[in-house]
Amino acid sequence: MIRRLIIYLLLMGAASSSAAELSPYAANKALQANQFAQEERFIDAIRVLEETQLTRAYDKAYLARMLGVFYWQNEQLQPAIQSLSDAVNSGELQEEQEWTTRRMLADLLLMDHQYQPALPHYYQLTKQVPKDQKAHELWLRIGQVHYQLQQWKKTLEAMAHYQHFQLPDQVTPLSITLGAQLQLEYWSAAIDTLKRLITLEPSKSNWWLQLVSLELRTGRQKEALSSLSLAKLQGVELSPQELRLLAQLYAQNGIPVRAAQLLEQLLATNSDLELVTECATYWQRAKEWDKAIESWSIAAKKDRQYYWNVALLQSQKGEYKQALASLDHVTDRQRQPEVALARARALYKLNQLDDALAQAKKAHHLSPSRESQGWVDYLTQLRAINARQTS
Structure with a gap:
């Protein structure tokens, strides 16, 4: 110029x-x-x-x-x-x-x-x-100067004059407007501006990520999910942290299977324990039991406490022998009453009533509860019935 x-x-x-x-x-x-x-x-x-x-x-x-x-x-x-x-x-x-x-x-x-x-x-x-x-160029310059002086409201006033000329959207004017809106915390207005910028530069990751951030800030979870997933579809390269955020958004919006699938992609290059357990949780919420057991098993090899999660899912699937084997690896003292009760349930399903009763009594001894007492009473009565039938 x-x-x-x-x-x-x-x-x-x-x-x-x-x-x-x-x-x-x-x-x-x-x-x-x-x-x-x-x-x-x-x-x-x-x-x-x-x-x-x-x-x-x-x-x-x-x-x-x-x-x-x-x-x-x-x-x-x-x-x-x-x-x-x-x-x-x-x-x-x-x-x-x-x-x-x-x-x-x-x-x-x-x-x-x-x-x-x-x-x-x-x-x-x-x-x-x-x-x-061209008068609009003057107002653009005025907006730029006020922006450099950090006079945010005057920046927006100048850009409002610029907008009156109803010119096609351009990146520079919109970027100036966005910067002032963000400084003034005009979140809704900034979201609208970002959408216009994305129309101009759909492959620029910064616009997408700022949009998602503002949608999350304003409680628009579904919009944030839509924006971030659309960015991925547009070919915007997302970092592992951003992919993880996308997975969390899928889970929060009731689509845990997509969340787990995304984390599976990340696990191909990063076997971080927290990532593994998060993936396992999503598979479990999606009721994909085999995949959940597989993920919890990977986590358990890194930290023995997760054998508990493996055992619970195995019991839920009716794999009682495998569940008992997994419970053998749970050594946390505070969890021993729960482990004993889980053993009692698995042994009961395998029709090993004497062993089941012994585990129920152990659970009640370690931490008396209505549940453990109920199992002790039930298994005692059941064993007595079986004894009468075989006598």
Whole structure:
């Protein structure tokens, strides 16, 4: 944009150098400098103008304007800003000249990170915009400056002016708007902005992940699941942590089988115990007993406490001998009453009543409860009945 404006200024300089307001002497120097500039001999152009002695106010303003252009072309930013400031502050430039010069000055100040000085110039420019200029660009610049100054509400005000032009969505304006919305914690508005950004850049993972984060923050679990799963379908590469989050979202939304399938993919490269137990839990919630037993068995080889989970599922499946074998590996003292009671149930199913009763009594001795007492009473009566039938 700045280069285009400079070319415009140079053309205006060439066309207007013989204007009535410019003295013949100044016009001659302007044409001479402009000729050097057209040949990209900017040092020579600058020298001509710097050596020119002027008395008329308009001549000084006009040549200061040209000098600012040539300084910038010669990568001398600070002298360019000073010369353009002199031209603008003189009040001698014609209306269109003044507008384009102020625009270049504002842009150079922005380029030099002089945000606060740039603002008044941009606001002044918006008051009367020439037909061949684009007013929406000014409001975008104003939004950028307020953003750099961390003036979030003013940023959104500027971007609201920009939006009034009803232009097709573009990444830069939306990114500025999003940044301000996030700083102000306007979560719902930020979600809408992110969706527009995703439409423009569907493969950019950052937009998707921010969207999911905000949907979770605002309690939109189903929307977060939809967004993250859609990102994966779109080919967005998700990290292991993000895939795990997706699995958790599937589970929270009542789809534990998809959660387990996702974690199975992660387990191919990461056999972390926590990941294994999480996967086993999801298989169990999905009532995929064989897969759950397989996962809990893997966990049990890393930590013996998980043999308890294996044993419970084996008993549930009717695999009582296997359950008893698994219970042999459960050595946690605090769990021994539960282990004894689980043994009693398994042995009862295998019709080993004497051993079942012994385990029930052991469980009740270790930790008396209504359940253990119930098993003791039931197995005692059952054994007595069987004894009468066989006598």
